[in-house]
Amino acid sequence: xxGLVITxxxxxxxxAMEVRGLLKVECKILEGCVIFDIRDIEDLCLLCYxxxxxxxxxxxxxxxxxxxxxxxxxxxxDGLKFKEWIESNKKIKIDCIRIGAHDFKSVDVxxxxxxxxIKKFKNRNVKIDMKxxxxxxxxxxxxxxxxxxxxxxxxxxxxxxYKIFLHPNSxxxxxxxxxxxxxxxQKKEVMLDPFSRDGxxxxxxxxxxxxxxxGYYNKEKFAFLKLKLGIDFDRFFDKxxxxxxxxxxxxYSYDHLFKYVDYSRKNAKIAGIDKLISFSRVELEWLxxxxxxxxxxxxITNPPTSKNANLGKIYNEFFYQSAYxxxxxxxxxxxxxxxxxxxxxxxxxxxxxxxxxxxxxWSGEQQLNVSVxxxxxx
Numbered sequence: 593x594x595g596l597v598i599t600x601x602x603x604x605x606x607x608a609m610e611v612r613g614l615l616k617v618e619c620k621i622l623e624g625c626v627i628f629d630i631r632d633i634e635d636l637c638l639l640c641y642x643x644x645x646x647x648x649x650x651x652x653x654x655x656x657x658x659x660x661x662x663x664x665x666x667x668x669x670d671g672l673k674f675k676e677w678i679e680s681n682k683k684i685k686i687d688c689i690r691i692g693a694h695d696f697k698s699v700d701v702x703x704x705x706x707x708x709x710i711k712k713f714k715n716r717n718v719k720i721d722m723k724x725x726x727x728x729x730x731x732x733x734x735x736x737x738x739x740x741x742x743x744x745x746x747x748x749x750x751x752x753x754y755k756i757f758l759h760p761n762s763x764x765x766x767x768x769x770x771x772x773x774x775x776x777x778q779k780k781e782v783m784l785d786p787f788s789r790d791g792x793x794x795x796x797x798x799x800x801x802x803x804x805x806x807g808y809y810n811k812e813k814f815a816f817l818k819l820k821l822g823i824d825f826d827r828f829f830d831k832x833x834x835x836x837x838x839x840x841x842x843x844y845s846y847d848h849l850f851k852y853v854d855y856s857r858k859n860a861k862i863a864g865i866d867k868l869i870s871f872s873r874v875e876l877e878w879l880x881x882x883x884x885x886x887x888x889x890x891x892i893t894n895p896p897t898s899k900n901a902n903l904g905k906i907y908n909e910f911f912y913q914s915a916y917x918x919x920x921x922x923x924x925x926x927x928x929x930x931x932x933x934x935x936x937x938x939x940x941x942x943x944x945x946x947x948x949x950x951x952x953x954w955s956g957e958q959q960l961n962v963s964v965x966x967x968x969x970x
Contacts (some may be wrong), residue, residue: 602953603770607645644769650741685725692735746815754863757855759789775925781889791856794845798868846874879913911943
């Protein structure tokens with residue numbers, strides 16, 4: 593049996609790292625997704641409940657590459673064997689996620705898939721029901737590749753329910769999580785976000801450090817609850833929740849505007865992990881007063897953009913303060929517009945920081961640059 597995690601382009605390595613950590617399996621990394629072996633169906637339910645990197649979690653039925661999509665899609669559906677899922681789940685919903693340039697739309701794929709499925713199972717009393725369904729089949733089209741499977745989550749896992757108080761340039765939770773993991777952050781380390789905005793980076797770090805399920809308050813929404821799997825889901829959730837520990841973390845979420853400190857604190861409270869984060873209104877110039885020299889392991893943040901008139905002054909102060917409070921083996925991890933990356937590097941170099949690794953990630957159609965900085969040995 594195979595599972596498929598759909599994720600944002602550019603964070604596939606982080607998604608694979610998470611799947612390996614949660615399931616202890618090997619992964620195959622592809623564009624926009626990760627494929628892996630599953631021992632039993634509960635593995636997919638666990639990923640829906642705990643994964644911070646997944647957009648969707650699928651039981652994978654099959655995949656194919658295409659040139660003439662609909663001709664090949666019909667043959668593909670006709671050749672698949674998955675009637676065991678249809679026998680006990682007669683009312684089906686079909687969704688499509690499409691990435692890339694195509695001469696068809698997602699709704700066209702959903703319509704055709706419904707047509708092909710009805711034709712294939714015409715003697716089994718199968719009905720298409722987009723509202724009152726038993727099972728969701730998802731078609732994932734990315735460039736010239738198509739994946740087909742059963743959607744175990746039933747909704748976009750990257751849309752965090754805690755994100756109520758929003759900054760205009762808020763990050764997706766999945767991308768914030770990937771930034772935390774890209775930094776090398778370990779669960780007992782000291783972490784600082786000095787530009788907290790709406791707190792998403794600190795919140796995702798706290799989920800990870802506290803081993804707290806990101807779907808804790810979404811239990812009743814998962815599509816896998818409708819599937820006839822023979823699993824006692826009350827016991828399933830209880831077994832996972834009993835492992836939640838009262839962890840002491842050293843995660844600091846600061847901003848110079850009280851409004852965003854308040855946003856961060858409220859969102860963290862909604863997420864259920866506010867006790868794991870220290871919030872405060874702190875100006876950049878005060879960081880060397882708040883923290884001792886070489887006391888921070890990771891600085892992870894989404895700094896101001898090029899729209900800010902005082903950007904040069906802000907970055908100069910940021911790297912100056914970071915040089916003082918960051919441990920010699922610590923890292924600074926920044927996510928920014930691709931167009932701002934050279935400007936950031938220039939200010940980093942003034943304070944003896946260099947880029948140790950760099951990556952481009954996609955938030956929808958927007959490209960963002962992830963840079964991890966280390967101190968130079970002087």
